Every structure is written in C-alpha cells, then in structure tokens.
Amino acid sequence: MYMFRNLCTGVSRITVRFGTRSMSISSSRSVDQLLSGRNDDHGGVIVEMSTEPVDAVVFGSLLRASILHWRQEGKKGVWIKVPIELVNLVEPAVKVSVFALLQSSCFGMLFHASLQEGFYFHHAEPKYLMLVYWIPETPSTIPVNATHRVGIGGFVMNEKKEVLVVQEKSGILRGTGVWKFPTGVVEEGEDICDAAVREVKEETGIDTKFVEILAFRQSHKSFFEKSDLFFVCLLQPLSFNIQPQESEIEAAQWMPFEEYTAQQFVQKNEVLKYVSDVCLSKREGKYSGFSPVPTTGSFSTTESYLYLNRHCLNSP
Amino acid sequence: MYMFRNLCTGVSRITVRFGTRSMSISSSRSVDQLLSGRNDDHGGVIVEMSTEPVDAVVFGSLLRASILHWRQEGKKGVWIKVPIELVNLVEPAVKVSVFALLQSSCFGMLFHASLQEGFYFHHAEPKYLMLVYWIPETPSTIPVNATHRVGIGGFVMNEKKEVLVVQEKSGILRGTGVWKFPTGVVEEGEDICDAAVREVKEETGIDTKFVEILAFRQSHKSFFEKSDLFFVCLLQPLSFNIQPQESEIEAAQWMPFEEYTAQQFVQKNEVLKYVSDVCLSKREGKYSGFSPVPTTGSFSTTESYLYLNRHCLNSP
Numbered sequence: 001m002y003m004f005r006n007l008c009t010g011v012s013r014i015t016v017r018f019g020t021r022s023m024s025i026s027s028s029r030s031v032d033q034l035l036s037g038r039n040d041d042h043g044g045v046i047v048e049m050s051t052e053p054v055d056a057v058v059f060g061s062l063l064r065a066s067i068l069h070w071r072q073e074g075k076k077g078v079w080i081k082v083p084i085e086l087v088n089l090v091e092p093a094v095k096v097s098v099f100a101l102l103q104s105s106c107f108g109m110l111f112h113a114s115l116q117e118g119f120y121f122h123h124a125e126p127k128y129l130m131l132v133y134w135i136p137e138t139p140s141t142i143p144v145n146a147t148h149r150v151g152i153g154g155f156v157m158n159e160k161k162e163v164l165v166v167q168e169k170s171g172i173l174r175g176t177g178v179w180k181f182p183t184g185v186v187e188e189g190e191d192i193c194d195a196a197v198r199e200v201k202e203e204t205g206i207d208t209k210f211v212e213i214l215a216f217r218q219s220h221k222s223f224f225e226k227s228d229l230f231f232v233c234l235l236q237p238l239s240f241n242i243q244p245q246e247s248e249i250e251a252a253q254w255m256p257f258e259e260y261t262a263q264q265f266v267q268k269n270e271v272l273k274y275v276s277d278v279c280l281s282k283r284e285g286k287y288s289g290f291s292p293v294p295t296t297g298s299f300s301t302t303e304s305y306l307y308l309n310r311h312c313l314n315s316p
Numbered sequence: 317m318y319m320f321r322n323l324c325t326g327v328s329r330i331t332v333r334f335g336t337r338s339m340s341i342s343s344s345r346s347v348d349q350l351l352s353g354r355n356d357d358h359g360g361v362i363v364e365m366s367t368e369p370v371d372a373v374v375f376g377s378l379l380r381a382s383i384l385h386w387r388q389e390g391k392k393g394v395w396i397k398v399p400i401e402l403v404n405l406v407e408p409a410v411k412v413s414v415f416a417l418l419q420s421s422c423f424g425m426l427f428h429a430s431l432q433e434g435f436y437f438h439h440a441e442p443k444y445l446m447l448v449y450w451i452p453e454t455p456s457t458i459p460v461n462a463t464h465r466v467g468i469g470g471f472v473m474n475e476k477k478e479v480l481v482v483q484e485k486s487g488i489l490r491g492t493g494v495w496k497f498p499t500g501v502v503e504e505g506e507d508i509c510d511a512a513v514r515e516v517k518e519e520t521g522i523d524t525k526f527v528e529i530l531a532f533r534q535s536h537k538s539f540f541e542k543s544d545l546f547f548v549c550l551l552q553p554l555s556f557n558i559q560p561q562e563s564e565i566e567a568a569q570w571m572p573f574e575e576y577t578a579q580q581f582v583q584k585n586e587v588l589k590y591v592s593d594v595c596l597s598k599r600e601g602k603y604s605g606f607s608p609v610p611t612t613g614s615f616s617t618t619e620s621y622l623y624l625n626r627h628c629l630n631s632p
Contacts, residue, residue: 041488084437087410094403121400121445123540124437125461129445130540141486145441146462146542147504170457172357188463189536189543215606215624220505224439224446226462227505229545270611274622277629287628290531290606295586306590308531309625312603313593 035066037078042141044077045070051085060092067096071135077142078133080119084126093119093131149223150186151230154200155279156208156237162254163279164237166203169250178265179255181232191305193292196233204252205243208235212289213307214278217271232275234282234289257283288312351382353394358457360393361386367401376408383412387451393458394449396435400442409435409447465539466502467546470516471595472524472553478570479595480553482519485566494581495571497548507621509608512549520568521559524551528605529623530594533587548591550598550605573599604628 037047047066063080070078082089096118119131123145134140156164165179173180184199186192193210200208211234222228244252257279266272281287290307353361363382379396386394398405412434435447439461450456472480481495489496500515502508509526516524527550538544560568573595582588597603606623 084410087407090406091403094400120442121440122442123461123542124440124445125541126436126438129437129440143539144465144501144503145439146465146539147502148464148466148545149460149462150464150543150545185460186463187460188541192534215622217611217620217622218508219620220618223459223462225441225504226439227466229464229466271620271622274609274611274624278624281629288604288625293590295533295590302536304533304535304587306531306533306587308590308594309604313597 033062033065034069035062035080037066037070040077040079042077043075044079045075046079046081048081049083049086049089051083054086054089056088056092059089060096063093063096067133067135076134076136077140078119078135079122080131080133082129082131084128087129090129090131094121148218148227148229150192150195151183151228152186152192152196152199153181153183153230153232153275154196154208154235155181155214155232155275156200156206156235157257157279157283158237158240158254160254161257161283163257163260164200164204164206164242164252165255165260166244166252167250169248173265174250176265178263179253179260180265182252183230191292192231192307193233193305196231196235200235203245203249205239205241205245207238209238210292211236212291214282214287214289215275232278234279349378349381350385351378351396353382353386356393356395358393359391360395361391362395362397364397365399365402365405367399370402370405372404372408375405376412379409379412383449383451392450392452393456394435394451395438396447396449398445398447400444403445406445406447410437464534464543464545466508466511467499467544468502468508468512468515469497469499469546469548469591470512470524470551471497471530471548471591472516472522472551473573473595473599474553474556474570476570477573477599479573479576480516480520480522480558480568481571481576482560482568483566485564489581490566492581494579495569495576496581498568499546507608508547508623509549509621512547512551516551519561519565521555521557521561523554525554526550526608527552528607530598530603530605531591548594550595 035047037045040046067078080089080093082093119133122130122132122142124130132142134142154164158164164182166182167177167179168174182200182203184195184202186195190198192213197208197210200206214232214234216229216231218227218229220227240254242252242254244250260266261276261280266276278287278289282289288309288311291310292305292307293310294303295306296303351363353363356362383394396409398409435449438446438448438458440446448458450458470480474480480498482498483493483495484490498516498519500511500518502511506514508529513524513526516522530548530550532545532547534543534545536543556570558568558570560566576582577592577596582592594603594605598605604625604627607626608621608623609626610619611622612619
C-alpha cells in the first residue's frame with residue numbers, strides 16, 4: 001500500500017468502514033474531521049489528547065480517518081498520548097482496524113488493503129498512556145521504551161576520614177543495625193550529580209559538593225523486567241551537623257571508615273566490598289573516577305553532562 | 317479505614333456495590349470470587365491476567381471485592397498486569413471506586429469509607445500495561461518507573477591505529493557523508509558490555525572483545541520525557557574483514573584516527589571532541605576508564621557487572 005501512494009497521486013476518495021457502518025470522506029474536505037497532531041523529526045505524527053471528554057465511537061471513527069490521511073501523507077509512526085481521564089479511548093485505539101479502498105485515478109483500478117493491527121502500548125506514566133502505531137509495511141523503527149531506573153549512593157568523607165552513614169526506617173535493612181551510605185533514585189530529568197547532592201541533603205541535612213563517580217553497577221530484573229544502573233558518587237562535605245530525615249532515616253552519623261567497612265553486611269557483600277576497596281584507594285589518593293563536564297551540541301542545543309576520567313586527559 | 321483493620325478483627329461481612337447493583341459476599345466464602353495474585357516483597361500483591369477473555373463488568377466486580385479483601389489483609393500496593401488482548405479491562409480498573417460498608421463486631425458500629433480514586437498507569441510495554449493502586453492512607457511508596465534509555469558507542473581500533481567507522485542509511489546523519497562510531501541501544505536485560513560487542517558485530521561484522529567504558533553522557537528529554545545514558549566503549553578487534561549490515565549501514569571502513577577526528581562534524585561537536593580527546597589519550601596509553609567486574613550478592617543472587625577503574629585498585 002505504501003508504494004501506491006507514490007505511484008498514484010490522484011487518490012480522490014477514501015472509504016472508512018467501522019463495524020457495520022461506513023462513511024465516505026472526500027480527502028479535500030476531511031481535514032477538519034481528523035485528529036490534529038504535530039509532526040515529529042522522524043516522519044511521524046504526535047497526537048496529544050486534551051482531557052476534554054471524547055466519545056469512544058466518535059474517536060474510533062476519527063482515528064480511522066486520520067490514519068488513512070497520515071498514510072496518504074507518507075507518515076510512519078503515529079503517537080497518541082492518552083491522559084488517564086480519557087481511558088475510554090484506549091480500547092478503541094488498540095482495536096482500531098482500517099479497511100481502505102483506494103481508487104486510483106491513474107489506472108482506474110481498485111486496490112484493497114486490510115490493516116489488521118491497531119495501536120500498541122509504548123510507555124506509560126501515572127497520568128497518561130502513550131500508544132503507538134506503525135503505518136508503513138517496512139519493519140518498525142519505533143524507538144524502545146526506557147529500560148533502566150537510575151540510583152545513586154553518596155560516599156561523603158570528612159577531614160577526620162569519617163564517612164557519612166545512615167540507618168533506614170524502611171526497606172530490607174530496617175531494624176538490622178546496618179549502617180550504609182545514603183542512597184536514592186534519580187528523578188525524571190535530574191542529573192546524576194545533582195541527585196547525589198540532593199539525596200545526601202535530604203537524608204542527613206549535610207550540604208555537599210559533587211566530586212566524581214567512583215563506580216557503577218548495572219543489574220537486571222530489579223523491578224519487573226526493568227534494569228537498574230546504580231552510581232557510587234564521591235561527595236565533599238560542606239557542612240557537618242547532621243539532621244536525619246524524619247520520614248525515612250532512623251539514625252545518621254559520621255563513622256570511622258574502618259568501622260563502616262568492618263560490618264559483616266559490607267564484608268559479605270561482593271559489590272559493597274569492591275566499593276569499599278575503591279573508597280579506600282580513593283582516600284589514599286590512588287583512584288580516579290569519572291567527573292562531570294558540562295557540554296552542549298550533541299545533536300541538540302541543550303546542555304548535558306559528559307562523565308569522564310579528567311585526571312587522565314591532557315586538556316581538562 | 318486502614319486503622320480499623322487493626323482495631324476490629326471480627327469484620328464479618330463486606331458489601332460490594334457497583335453501579336446500581338450490589339452484592340453481598342461473606343468474607344469466608346469470597347476467596348474464590350477474588351482475583352488471584354501473588355505477594356511481592358513489599359507488602360503488595362501482583363495480579364497477572366492471562367489472555368483469556370474477561371467481561372469488563374465481571375472484572376470490575378471482582379476487582380472491587382479483591383481490593384476490599386487485600387485491604388483487610390493489610391496489603392499496600394496492588395499491581396495488575398493487563399495484556400493488550402484484555403484492553404477492555406483498563407477502563408474498569410482506572411474507574412473502579414470501592415464503597416465499603418464494614419460492620420465491626422467489636423463495637424457494633426457501622427463505618428463507611430469511600431475510596432475515590434482507581435488504578436493509575438505505572439508502566440507499559442508493547443503487549444501489556446501495568447496498573448497500580450495504593451491501598452493505605454499513608455503516602456504511596458510505589459517505586460518510580462524506568463526513566464532512562466541506555467545506548468552505546470563502540471570505539472574499535474586496530475593495530476594500524478585505524479578506527480572502525482560507519483555511515484548510516486537512516487537517521488539525521490543519512491546522506492551527510494559523516495563517518496561515525498557504530499552505535500546502538502542496549503536491549504532489555506542486556507549488559508552494556510555485551511550490547512557494545514553485539515552492535516559492532518551487527519553493523520560491521522567485526523568480532524570484538526570489550527575492554528572498558530571510556531566515558532558516558534547523560535542527557536534529558538531525549539525521547540518525550542525520558543532521559544538517555546550513552547556509554548562510549550573501547551573494544552579490541554578480533555577480526556578485520558568488514559561486512560556492513562545491509563539494512564542499516566551504507567558503508568563501513570577502517571579509517572585513520574586523525575582522519576576521523578578531522579571531520580567538521582567531530583570538530584564542531586563538543587561531546588564528540590571530548591570523546592576524541594579521550595580516545596587519543598587512550599591510544600597513547602594515558603587514559604583509564606571503567607572496566608566490568610562480575611559480582612554477585614548485592615541484595616540478590618543474580619550476577620551483575622560493577623564497572624570501575626581497575627587500574628587504580630590495589631587488588632583487581
């Protein structure tokens with residue numbers, strides 16, 4: 001079907017059928033009866049539904065007509081962002097099937113194509129669901145969904161070589177007496193270096209300056225099918241009076257590094273043992289991790305951090 | 317409501333109402349009229365629906381009864397994994413509202429509670445949608461969705477100090493004549509080091525051995541609201557005859573490193589310029605990145621890679 005568009009420019013009429021009904025839309029008059037979307041940079045269309053109520057049957061009809069229109073335009077991926085208020089539109093989008101009768105004016109022949117599959121889920125956040133549809137008959141190049149959650153741990157050492165540790169009120173270490181580094185999750189759109197400073201401040205009240213990433217771990221199936229990237233960050237303390245976060249932290253303190261490392265919990269955990277070795281090596285000035293360099297211009301004008309071993313670079 | 321469960325252990329009868337109908341379920345008899353789920357490690361329940369057709373009204377009724385049951389059990393988060401075949405169940409789950417009349421046998425009093433909100437979207441993959449519901453009146457501790465996509469670039473240099481570069485058939489560099497490193501997306505459940513080897517093999521036919529991560533970049537809003545982590549990987553070639561991937565690669569070659577770096581595209585892009593500097597420094601034996609160390613035992617028995625600067629560690 002996709003090729004006919006290029007062969008026959010005189011397509012004059014599209015018949016849209018849904019259920020037992022059918023309606024005829026002249027392609028020149030149909031524009032105001034279509035869903036409005038904006039183009040993306042990859043030959044696709046993005047439709048963002050407002051939260052105004054829409055009837056599911058009306059929507060299904062609009063969607064069929066719109067797909068035929070976008071097909072004619074040579075569009076590839078179609079994205080529909082459905083707010084949770086319009087959850088009634090999810091089923092008609094997934095079940096949409098477009099039967100198109102295209103009458104070619106160049107040959108006077110009738111071509112018939114049936115598209116069996118409707119929209120797929122692409123990703124979801126609490127208040128919306130993103131649906132996607134691939135128009136061409138060529139393999140889909142729809143990008144994959146986000147696959148990783150990102151966490152940080154903050155290694156903060158003061159001038160007395162004491163490390164900042166906490167005991168948590170919930171989670172698997174609750175009530176175990178284990179002292180651990182402050183840890184947390186990187187929020188949407190947050191830089192790793194900012195997340196580390198924020199989490200340490202939230203959990204302990206200590207202000208810090210980000211220094212570098214000492215190591216990171218990638219693990220799988222940490223949360224349903226999703227993976228996890230956990231960055232161990234070195235931070236320099238800028239304040240020293242601890243104020244534990246009431247909701248999450250049972251206790252917090254500056255603890256001699258050796259005492260932290262000597263905990264059974266650390267000694268028996270291969271990852272934590274490695275991280276301790278790294279911190280020890282760092283304390284002795286022998287280790288260099290990755291530090292953030294602000295950059296612009298990698299396919300966009302927004303600033304992003306490049307993390308690299310700056311100690312080894314000739315020109316920092 | 318959550319507190320009443322602890323006060324009154326003798327709750328004998330739950331009335332479940334939906335629409336204008338109501339049905340009465342004895343709590344002792346209701347078990348086989350509930351959705352079956354498995355417990356998670358955080359006091360929650362996970363319901364995985366099979367693809368067997370279920371009527372939306374029946375499902376809504378089961379869901380209300382099940383929520384009341386889980387409430388009584390003190391459950392917190394409720395997860396429902398809805399396969400796309402059962403898209404008809406999404407609307408009833410989002411719109412579910414539970415009006416519970418709990419008759420307490422300890423005081424003989426009637427408590428009434430109305431839960432206004434139904435399920436939220438949590439995450440979605442092409443073939444399923446994960447819905448979530450937080451039962452307690454305390455703030456939700458439902459973990460966030462995955463926030464990052466992960467990509468890799470493969471820097472492969474042969475003994476003649478030539479670097480492996482490609483020209484792509486699609487994307488923003490198509491037709492520009494720019495030579496770039498092979499790049500790709502880390503698949504679900506895939507290790508970064510394996511992804512780099514796989515992508516280089518797919519795009520160029522060259523077998524490689526993973527050496528280390530030279531640098532990485534975190535950027536935001538790369539794809540709707542999602543962020544991106546891109547790891548620049550150093551790989552050692554194990555074969556040398558290039559076979560470009562027909563579907564994606566226009567051309568591939570071994571190119572003198574200086575020629576690669578001299579490209580306007582590289583010189584004018586701050587990130588690529590830094591990466592070139594890193595590669596140059598590496599070529600001269602002055603740079604150390606993060607190499608993968610297989611580990612087990614960080615809160616699970618599965619193996620995961622810890623990436624760190626092994627050159628700096630006393631005991632590798």
